[in-house]
Amino acid sequence: MPQKHPTPLIDELEKGAFPSFVKEIKRAAESSNVQDNNYAQDLLGQLELSYKEKKTHWKHGGIVGVRGYGSGVIGRYSDIPDQFPGVAHFHTIRVNQPGGFFYTTEALREICDIWDKYGSGLTNMHGSTGDIILLGTKTDNLEPVFAELSSRGWDLGGSGSAVRTPSCCVGPARCEWACYDTLELTYQITQRFQDELHRPMFPYKFKFKMAGCAVDCIASIARADMSIIGTWKGNIQIDQDEVRNYAKNGMDIQAEIVDMCPTGCMSWDGNELKINDEDCNRCMHCIAKMTKALRQGEEKGATILLGSKAPIVTGALMSWVIVPFIKLEPPYEELFDLVERIWEFWDEHGKNRERVGELIERMGFPVFLKETGIEPHPAMVKEPRRDPFFFWSEEDVEK
Amino acid sequence: MSELPQRQTDIGPPHYSKFLPPVIKENYGKWRYHEILSAGVMVHVAESGAKVWTVRVASPRLVSTDFIRDICEIADKYCDGHLRFTTRHNVEFLVSDESKVDPLVNELKEKGYMIGGIGDRISNVVHTQGWVHCHSAATDASGLVKVMMDELHEYFTEKELPAKVRLAVACCVNMCGAVHCSDIALVGVHKTPPRIEHDKVKNLCEIPSTVASCPTSAISPDPAKKSVKIKIEKCMYCGNCYSVCPAMPISDPKNDGVAIVVGGKVSNLRSNPKFSKLAVPWLPNNPPRWPEVVENVKKILNAYIEGAKKHERLGEWVERIGWEKFFKVTGLPFQLQHIDDFTFARETWRMAATFKW
Amino acid sequence: MDREELKKIIYELVEKSMGKKLYKPGDLFKKLEKEHGVSKAEAKAALRELMDAGTLIYSYKGGSYVEIPPKE
Incomplete structure (x- = not known):
């Protein structure tokens, strides 16, 4: 029987209305399904100590992984293993999630059974990048878990200086706004770049996130080096009867729709909604509020943006436009070709731990466009430069 | 086996x-x-x-x-x-x-499941690992989520808000959650520079990459000690050096705390995606229930509910009324730390004579 | 270049720099191209064989590096 630690502080977090993670750790600590309850039991003990001392008790990284891969396992060790031997090793395994986070119960149970046999019985559904996170096992169990998982069709996700596990919104599976097949593109990108995902070869991480429309439920513009956001060309399709129904059911179309349109391209006379589509910037507000009445234009595709990251080190970046419009249909060769050109540029110039967005900032967006062969387009900027300090190349000047 | x-x-x-x-x-x-x-x-x-x-x-x-x-x-x-x-x-x-x-x-x-999170409400909180699994956590993430949602759960299960309110928690400034673009978000912060364990640097760290990791060039080699030194006045406590060099721990239980940032969004609806901005620079790390943090989050949320128009996200509301008014209606003190002195500082200063009293 | 010879060069590069410099795979590829005229594809394939055999491993120190596995 594993040793039970008194946990008065974290017990406080079993109280209250919202689902409790402490209850979940306790379940894993007591579950008869979990083969080794020491992981969760000692996790409770160590967590209680962190709550008491207000500091973490995990050591920095370490060298663990499965053979041949440099990615997918995060090494984690307790800094007080004598006190909590159950979490002396507490490595995380990232498992590449299926697109759109859809599962059969059969598949989920299969993963649970493997994890109960070799790990803590604790998971994150899902981690911040999108992977299934199997939380806590020891070094000797890594190969067995990988053999069990991969023989059943599951592979590890990305970590370190690699392609991180691509992820997407629910897309065409259950959303009328998906302008391209986010699940299929995510699958194809993941398959195409398996080597780059498992064997870290880049200056730093590279994330892809696929959002079906500008609502961006996968937060691609903030959290992906390459953000692929669905959009369209052509007029918004209006069902005037349905517009009138919304008005009849209490929607103040003038205040809630027309006045909130960022481009002022709409008008409403109490009977008919008019849109000047030439001025529309496709923000999705009107469509999102009147799902029955308005539909996107018919020519669908995506905008590709590049470069977002959290503030470490020189400040947060959001992705910015590099390709205003691209049709995204299998086999996606145009996109893959673009990705490879971007990586070549990054490989050539990137410093250690420099994300692609930071590199472009350092080298200059024009240099990036020139070297990757992307044509400049007004959609790439909010406004042209304010200073007169621009470069010309040799062919631009008279000899 | x-x-x-x-x-x-x-x-x-x-x-x-x-x-x-x-x-x-x-x-x-x-x-x-x-x-x-x-x-x-x-x-x-x-x-x-x-x-x-x-x-x-x-x-x-x-x-x-x-x-x-x-x-x-x-x-x-x-x-x-x-x-x-x-x-x-x-x-x-x-x-x-x-x-x-x-x-x-x-x-x-x-069976006691909490049903909700759809529409103009608070959905679940995106967050990081915290003390449950992370070596660089300045605070716990799951705990902060729990205590915040225990107070706000009615906005998940029932009550409507002017628009969606996206919450996030990151246990350090690495921000592995979407903190930098959320309506209201918490982030674990340090207030003191890392300590250098000189005897360990040699074995655990690569000096050039440790020096290069510092965004403010506060770290330089210390050849005599075969280690590095820090110009304390340049350090902004980001902990990036610790990510590269385990012999530079930065955790400081007495001074680590929680900051609140607000007004970010990722959707393009109506207005462009926005970064979160600093609302409260530091609150004490006070587990297990972080009462000061919860109280301040509620203060901000209540001011938003009171002031925002229908469909207006928190950041859109603040931009309409102005940040100077945000501090007035929330009662949050404005202090030196709110004024940016980092990479994008210049863009944030008010270069106009128009503001509200 | 012969695959086995290339693998030996890579291993020695990593071995000699132990304690002084950590190599990222990209650094190795660039060095091999410059000093031995080895293409990136060739170098990648050789590194992969070394990794698959466990002769070299990837490590993570705020970024991914190539190292010799620690002795147990």
Whole structure:
């Protein structure tokens, strides 16, 4: 029987209305399904100590992984293993999630059974990048878990200086706004770049996130080096009867729709909604509020943006436009070709731990466009430069 | 030990089509519209007239395998063995037969699941690992989520807000959660520079990359000690050096705390995506229930509810009224730390004579 | 270049720099191209064989590096 630690502080977090993670750790600590309850039991003990001392008790990284891969396992060790031997090793395994986070119960149970046999019985559904996170096992169990998982069709996700596990919104599976097949593109990108995902070869991480429309439920513009956001060309399709129904059911179309349109391209006379589509910037507000009445234009595709990251080190970046419009249909060769050109540029110039967005900032967006062969387009900027300090190349000047 | 199966590499994830419920497969890419029926139930209607009802419940993200087995059992009973998760850690049960919706909702309620998170409400909180699993955590993440949502859960299950309010928690400034673009977000921060364990630097760290890791060039080599030194006045406590060099721990229980940032968004609806901005620079790390943090979050949320127009996200509301007024209506003190002195500082200073008293 | 010879060069590069410089795979590829005229594809394939055999491993120190596995 594993040793039970008194946990008065974290017990406080079993109280209250919202689902409790402490209850979940306790379940894993007591579950008869979990083969080794020491992981969760000692996790409770160590967590209680962190709550008491207000500091973490995990050591920095370490060298663990499965053979041949440099990615997918995060090494984690307790800094007080004598006190909590159950979490002396507490490595995380990232498992590449299926697109759109859809599962059969059969598949989920299969993963649970493997994890109960070799790990803590604790998971994150899902981690911040999108992977299934199997939380806590020891070094000797890594190969067995990988053999069990991969023989059943599951592979590890990305970590370190690699392609991180691509992820997407629910897309065409259950959303009328998906302008391209986010699940299929995510699958194809993941398959195409398996080597780059498992064997870290880049200056730093590279994330892809696929959002079906500008609502961006996968937060691609903030959290992906390459953000692929669905959009369209052509007029918004209006069902005037349905517009009138919304008005009849209490929607103040003038205040809630027309006045909130960022481009002022709409008008409403109490009977008919008019849109000047030439001025529309496709923000999705009107469509999102009147799902029955308005539909996107018919020519669908995506905008590709590049470069977002959290503030470490020189400040947060959001992705910015590099390709205003691209049709995204299998086999996606145009996109893959673009990705490879971007990586070549990054490989050539990137410093250690420099994300692609930071590199472009350092080298200059024009240099990036020139070297990757992307044509400049007004959609790439909010406004042209304010200073007169621009470069010309040799062919631009008279000899 | 029993014989292990043959490992395979580079196979990637299973194809999603293996896991889609029949109604999804049949109407893939052919959805017409959707309607939100209650805080936790919506229906999507396909061109064909087929419908799928979604019932959403919260999860603590950190879940046991037994939790997963429990939801599987429910999905077997009502959803022919299919379920999905959202990008914000909720569980979604998908039902193609309307007569199963109410019994499903009732059983979920009976079993104590928290149903909600759809529409203009607070959905689940995106967050990081904290003291549960991270070496650089300045605070716990799951705990902060729990205490915040214990107070705000009615906005998940029932009450409507002017627009969606996206919450996030990151346990350090690495911000592995979407803190930098959320309506209200918490981030663990340090207030003191790292300590250098000179005897360990030689074995654990590569000096050039440690020096290069510092965004303010505060770190330089110390050849005499075969280590590095820090210009304390240049250090902004980001901890990036610690990520590269384990011999430079930065955690400081007395001074580590929680900052609150607000007004970010990722959607393009109405206004462009926005970064979160600093509302409260430091609150004490006060586990297990962080009362100061919760109180300040409620203060901000209440001011937003009071002042925002329908459909206005928190950041849009603040931009309409002005940040100077935000500090007035929330009662939060404005201090030196609110004024940016980093990379994008200049863009944030007021270069106009127009502001509100 | 002969694959086995290339593998030996890579291993020695990593071995000699132990305690002084950590190599990222990209650094190795660039060095091999410059000093031995080896293409990136060739270098990648050789590194992969070394990794698959466990002769070299990837490590993570705020970024991914190539190292010799620690002695147990």
